[in-house]
Amino acid sequence: MSRERWMAGLFALGSLCFVVGPFPGYAQLVGAQADAITFFVGSIFFTGGGALQSGIAFATRRGSHTGRAAWRAAAVQSAGTVFFNVTTYLALHTSLSNADYDRVVWRPDAFGSICFLVSGLIAYRASARHGWRPAHGSPGWWEPAVNLLGCVLFGVAAVAGYVVPASGSPLDLAAANVNTALGAACFLTCAVATLRTGRTLKSPRLRRLRALRHLRGARVARDGG
Template identity: 50%
Template structure:
């Protein structure tokens, strides 16, 4: 890997890591009660901005870092997903600024962003795994693809759990929505750390 590609991966990893930490903190038990719904909403929005920054850089440097056609599609779809998260977290932040209630769902991944992340992660996994289950790459690339796919699945489950039941106006499962958001973010955090060359170069393949 060239020095430029290593620098790009370092920045992508750092940006995704910061965003992931925000998404872990936001739904973490007791966090909203300690900081208030406004700060919690801001935490989610800031996390989405870091995700978008990382995703844009990843899309812009796909060729530089050795990505193929599937990787470019994965990066483009992921970037679209982060834009959906920007919109939904901004709306959640605005709502949180207008209320002091802490016993409610501040934010959970929206359906559109979650679908984009699922498709993107599936494409990235396919790119690494190859056709018919025959692995093209082992080691770090596979680990990153797997943990990111787990994170995307968890975000998808959170999106379903956060569905508002029309008859009652209540969230389908508040605890599950928060828990799976945190689990998904933890998966993305692991992938971000593994992406950083300083970490991946120390791990055996």
């Protein structure tokens, strides 16, 4: 299996944990401690996927503009996953010491969310666009936009989490939980697409291969004509 598919698999598992974890029904079913473990395990998968993504992009950090952008986006996102490791661990520790900790087990923290948002913006800016709209046509053209949407939703969840008091209203709690789940669903969508096709715009190596194939095809068509 290619490194891209391993990366996608780790991101898919991590995203799935963050999709399931915020649902109140899940927390009520398994309890606050198991819910906190779900978030923590998901953050570890995220970190593994981010580390592999950084490794794939490392060789291109001094190459083309696209390669440099891929490296910066991967490095910043990896830093964000480490912040999530810390906050999910703290949430797990709190749930183990406080039996009443069952309102919002975890929500994206500020530093991790900022890293994700910056990473998503770098990747989207480097992608093919018509103005601010993504350019259709190439495989995975929609991935940077969906990934950026997920980053924005994690940021909204972080803001909602900071304004939710310990006795927050159900509407406040829903804002933190729903946006966390929706953001993770965006990441899951991108990861599943990469698992299915083995291609992703996160990999500069695959971008170069596609560009070479396109150039070769254009030359063959020209010479044949």
